[in-house]
Amino acid sequence: MSNKTVLNKKNIIKSLFLTDGLSFSEISEQIGKSHSLTMKLVAELVEDSVLVEKGLAPSSGGRRPQTHSLIPDTFYLVAVAMDQFVTRIVIMDANRKMATPVKQIELPLADNLQALNVLIDTIEQTIEEAKVDKDKILGIGIGMPGFINAQKGTNYTFMGANIVSHIKEKTGYPTFIENDSSTIALAEIKYGQAMEEKNAMILNLSWGIGLGMVLEGKIFRGNDGFAGEFSHIPLFKNGKLCSCGKTGCLETETSLNYMIRKAKAEIRSGRATYLTKISLDESDHESIARHFIDAAVLGDTLVVEIISAVAYNIGRGIAILMHLLNPGKIILSGRMSGAGRIWLAPIQQAINEFCIPRLVQNTKIELSSLGYEAELIGAATLVIENIKHCPMTHIIKEHAN
Numbered sequence: 001m002s003n004k005t006v007l008n009k010k011n012i013i014k015s016l017f018l019t020d021g022l023s024f025s026e027i028s029e030q031i032g033k034s035h036s037l038t039m040k041l042v043a044e045l046v047e048d049s050v051l052v053e054k055g056l057a058p059s060s061g062g063r064r065p066q067t068h069s070l071i072p073d074t075f076y077l078v079a080v081a082m083d084q085f086v087t088r089i090v091i092m093d094a095n096r097k098m099a100t101p102v103k104q105i106e107l108p109l110a111d112n113l114q115a116l117n118v119l120i121d122t123i124e125q126t127i128e129e130a131k132v133d134k135d136k137i138l139g140i141g142i143g144m145p146g147f148i149n150a151q152k153g154t155n156y157t158f159m160g161a162n163i164v165s166h167i168k169e170k171t172g173y174p175t176f177i178e179n180d181s182s183t184i185a186l187a188e189i190k191y192g193q194a195m196e197e198k199n200a201m202i203l204n205l206s207w208g209i210g211l212g213m214v215l216e217g218k219i220f221r222g223n224d225g226f227a228g229e230f231s232h233i234p235l236f237k238n239g240k241l242c243s244c245g246k247t248g249c250l251e252t253e254t255s256l257n258y259m260i261r262k263a264k265a266e267i268r269s270g271r272a273t274y275l276t277k278i279s280l281d282e283s284d285h286e287s288i289a290r291h292f293i294d295a296a297v298l299g300d301t302l303v304v305e306i307i308s309a310v311a312y313n314i315g316r317g318i319a320i321l322m323h324l325l326n327p328g329k330i331i332l333s334g335r336m337s338g339a340g341r342i343w344l345a346p347i348q349q350a351i352n353e354f355c356i357p358r359l360v361q362n363t364k365i366e367l368s369s370l371g372y373e374a375e376l377i378g379a380a381t382l383v384i385e386n387i388k389h390c391p392m393t394h395i396i397k398e399h400a401n
Contacts, residue, residue: 005041006392006396007388008031008033008037008041009041009044009045009396010387010388010390010392010396011030011031011387012027012031012038012041012042012045012051013045013050013070013074013094013384013387013392013395014384014385014387015027015030015031016051016068016069016070017070017094017096017381017384018190018191018381018384020069021054021055021067021068021069022067022068022069023065023066023067023068024038024039024042024065024066025065027042027068042068044397044399045396046068047399048395048396048397049071049074050070050071050074050395050396051068051069051070051071052068052069052070052071053066053067053068054067054068054069055067069095070094070095071094072093072094072095072097073093073094073132073133073136074093074094074136074395075093075094075136075137075138075392075395076091076092076093076094076099076130076132076133076136076137076138077091077092077093077137077138077139077140077141077380077383077384078090078091078123078126078127078137078139078140078141078173078380078383079091079092079141079376079377079379079380079383080119080123080140080141080142080143080144080379081143081180081183081375081376081378081379082107082109082119082142082143082144082145082180083145083180083206083207083335084108084109084110084145084207084208085106085107085108085109085207085285085286086104086105086106086107086285086286087104087105087107087119087122088102088103088104088375088376089102089103089104089122089123089126090102090103090126090376091126091127091130091132091137092376092377092380093132096191096377096380099130099131099132100126100129100130100131100132102376103122103125103126104286105118105122106283106284106285106286107119107122109144109145109146109157109158109159110158110243112158115158115159116159116160116163116166116167119159119167120166120167120170120171123140123167123171124170124171127171135394136394136395137173138173138174138383138384138387138390138392139173139174139175139176139383139386139389139390140167140171140173140174140175140176140383141175141176141177141178141183141378141379141380141381141382141383142167142175142176142177142178142379142382143177143178143179143180143182143183143184143375143378143379143382144158144159144177144178144179144180145157145158145179145180145208145210146158146159146179147179147224147225147226148177148178148179148182148225148226149224149225150176150177150178150225151225153165153175153177155177163175163177164176164177174383174386174389174390174391176382176383176385176386176389178378178379178382179210179212179221179225179228180204180210180375181202181204181210181211181212181228181334182212182219182221182228183212183375183378183379183382184202184204184210184212184333184334184370184374184375184378185202185212185213185214185219185378186212186219186378186381186382186385187370187374187375187377187378187381188200188202188212188214188331188333188368188370188374188378189214189217189219190378190381191370191377192331192333192368192369192370192374193329193331193366193368193369194214194329194331197214197217197327197328197329198214198216198217198328199214199215199216199325199326199327199328199329200213200214200327200328200329200330200331201213201214201318201321201325201327201329201330201331202214202331202333202368203230203314203318203330203331203332203333203334204333204334204375205256205314205332205333205334205335205336205337205343206255206256206334206335206336207255207256207257207285207335208231208243208251208255208257209230209231209250209251209254209255209314209317210228210229210230210231210334211228211229211230211321212228213227213228213325214327215325230250230317230321231244231249231250231251231254231255232244232246232249232250232251233249233250233317233320234246234248234249235248235249235250235253235313235316235317236248236249236250236252236253238252238253240252240253250313250314250317253310253313254310254313254314254317256289256292256335256336258310259292259306259307259310260280260288260292262306263275263280263292263302263303263306264280264281266302266306267280267302271302272301272302273295273300273301273302273303274294274295274298274300274303275291275292275295275300275302275303278291280292289335289336293335293336293338293339296339296340296342297338297339297340304342307339307342307343308342308345308346309346311342311343311344311345311346311347311350312346312347312349312350313350314343314347314350315346315347315348315349315350315351315354316350316354318330318347318350318351319350319351319353319354319355322351322355322359322360322363323355323356323359326359326363327363328362328363328364329363329364329365329366330347330363330364330365330366331366331367331368332344332347332365332366332367332368333368333370333371333374334368334371334372334374334375335372337367337368337371337372338371338372340367341367343367344365344367347365348365351365
């Protein structure tokens with residue numbers, strides 16, 4: 001089979017993974033090939049049990065076209081979502097459904113020389129325990145915090161150089177890495193609120209405040225791949241040392257770390273809060289974050305007060321972005337988006353105060369529908385985005401002309 005045929009079939013698979021089903025005409029348009037060639041390739045993929053007829057598309061007048069979709073167990077993707085303290089791993093099928101439970105571990109990244117080895121061991125354990133055909137795993141997609149050079153497979157902040165080649169050597173699967181906020185943005189632009197947006201800013205509300213930027217319909221990574229370090233814009237003259245080594249960065253008064261420290265200080269001063277029923281000093285960062293979000297959802301006065309003040313300061317930062325980039329939409333995603341609509345009013349207030357009115361009149365601010373799962377979904381999609389680098393001889397078979 002020619003390399004061109006293999007690539008065309010991979011592009012069909014990619015197009016169908018990113019949707020819930022396409023007609024011949026839609027597939028033909030997306031892969032840029034003739035209708036007759038598309039029909040031939042689709043027929044072969046159906047014969048190979050890769051695709052299945054899904055049914056007729058909704059009527060838009062005239063004859064309703066037949067659509068096709070991927071068979072769920074055609075292949076699997078290992079999705080890894082990391083932040084500074086917690087790593088989650090899941091295996092997804094060809095229909096973007098979770099084929100395994102999410103495995104979650106506490107994995108601090110800063111100054112941890114064993115972090116890469118622990119990550120590899122956990123990935124291998126997840127694959128070993130999975131009740132899926134290991135030969136059908138296409139690859140591993142990883143979203144991780146830090147300055148990422150995806151082409152070199154290097155994280156200049158955590159774990160160092162040659163991460164991708166090391167993981168591939170140990171697991172045997174093609175591996176792809178991306179900054180965590182850009183990974184979230186990838187999920188939002190493919191399946192979330194940024195799908196129809198030409199220009200959008202996706203905030204990753206977590207232990208820091210990350211930013212994925214969609215400009216002219218594509219993720220913008222900057223010259224070296226480091227664009228979007230929203231956490232580190234110098235917004236305050238507070239003398240507080242940031243994790244980056246500078247002072248006064250946005251995250252010094254907006255990150256989840258800051259919010260937890262603020263809550264502890266208020267509790268010590270005698271403030272009544274739901275949080276006194278649990279420990280904010282435990283080493284389980286996932287549990288700490290979950291309790292804090294739960295308190296927000298319950299309307300805990302202290303937590304609502306803290307988040308509101310933080311949201312206002314994030315809104316000040318967003319105002320700068322809006323003056324520079326004039327996005328059509330601001331999407332609040334990531335872990336802390338789970339606190340819900342508490343974020344919206346203070347952010348809007350800051351934007352109203354600091355933005356030129358004409359700049360904001362057509363910009364929407366929304367909470368992500370993907371939420372905390374966005375990074376896992378984006379990590380799986382990262383593999384599909386690089387499908388041309390994934391061996392698929394067990395899926396794409398030879399056919400006589």
